[in-house]
Amino acid sequence: xxxxxxxxxxxxxxxxxxxxxxxxxxxxxxxxxxxxxxxxxxxxxxxxxxxxxxxxxxxxxxxxxxxxxxxxxxxxxxxxxxxxxxxxxxxxxxxxxxxxxxxxxxxxxxxxxxxxxxxxxxxxxxxxxxxxxxxxxxxxxxxxxxxxxxxxxxxxxxxxxxxxxxxxxxxxxxxxxxxxxxxxxxxxxxxxxxxxxxxxxxxxxxxxxxxxxxxxxxxxxxxxxxxxxxxxxxxxxxxxxxxxxxxxxxxxxxxxxxxxxxxx
Numbered sequence: 001x002x003x004x005x006x007x008x009x010x011x012x013x014x015x016x017x018x019x020x021x022x023x024x025x026x027x028x029x030x031x032x033x034x035x036x037x038x039x040x041x042x043x044x045x046x047x048x049x050x051x052x053x054x055x056x057x058x059x060x061x062x063x064x065x066x067x068x069x070x071x072x073x074x075x076x077x078x079x080x081x082x083x084x085x086x087x088x089x090x091x092x093x094x095x096x097x098x099x100x101x102x103x104x105x106x107x108x109x110x111x112x113x114x115x116x117x118x119x120x121x122x123x124x125x126x127x128x129x130x131x132x133x134x135x136x137x138x139x140x141x142x143x144x145x146x147x148x149x150x151x152x153x154x155x156x157x158x159x160x161x162x163x164x165x166x167x168x169x170x171x172x173x174x175x176x177x178x179x180x181x182x183x184x185x186x187x188x189x190x191x192x193x194x195x196x197x198x199x200x201x202x203x204x205x206x207x208x209x210x211x212x213x214x215x216x217x218x219x220x221x222x223x224x225x226x227x228x229x230x231x232x233x234x235x236x237x238x239x240x241x242x243x244x245x246x247x248x249x250x251x252x253x254x255x256x257x258x259x260x261x262x263x264x
Contacts (some may be wrong), residue, residue: 101231104132105238112242118250122154125243129218130156133232135201137219139163142247143177143212150177150215153247158219173217176203180212182236184228202228204236206244213244 111124122140129138137157141150150166150173169178176183183203201221206214216239 101234104231105234108132108235109238109242112246116250116253118247118254121243121246121250124246125216125239126154126156128235128239129216133218133235134222134225135218135220136222139217139219140214140247141166141173141177141217142206142214142251143168150174153214163217172199173203173215177205177212177215180205180207182233182240202236204240206247207240208244208248213248216243 108124108128111128112121115121115124125140126138129135139155139158139160140153141163142153143149144151148168150168152160152164152166155163163173166173168174172183172185182205183200185201200217200219202218204216204218205212206216
């Protein structure tokens, strides 16, 4: 009887151990399931966060692309504005030049008709040639009464005796008077000289009531002037009529003054 009692005890202990192992295994399995659920929830949360971050990155990229497009548009607008600004600046400079040219033309016209003194008229014509056109060598001629030749009235910077009389139709000056058309040499060199072989840089016939009464010849131009501009041709047109009128009126005034000073 004493031999059976320990065996029962050992069987009970063995059963409790098995139950304990089974319970521990169940708890471990339950813990694993719980941990698995927690990890799945964490993974789902991370996936959701990942999608949110991807959407955020996409929006940032779209915003960046939009900003780059806007910057490109602004750079294009800036280039356009800069181009327009340069155009307006150039146009403003042109307008300023035109206004200055008009003022010079007005002053030249006013001075030509501001006196009947022949000496002052000739000096005014020479100042216009020197300061507004830019010539250091010039000559002013009047047509002889018979219309066959030009007589030198005044000159600057040239050998006056060489041009004392110029036959109409002879040379560039005489041909300009014969045709009544302004003569312009094809081009001037870097020193302001007339082209090789040209008699003069320009010759402007002076006209009164459509008839040639004289001429203005330009020879050497200022060194920085290599050719004639639009304003120069406008000055030529002004001189062609206004200088002719001023010379004619001053000549009549001088003749009348001389006649009045002579005893009857």
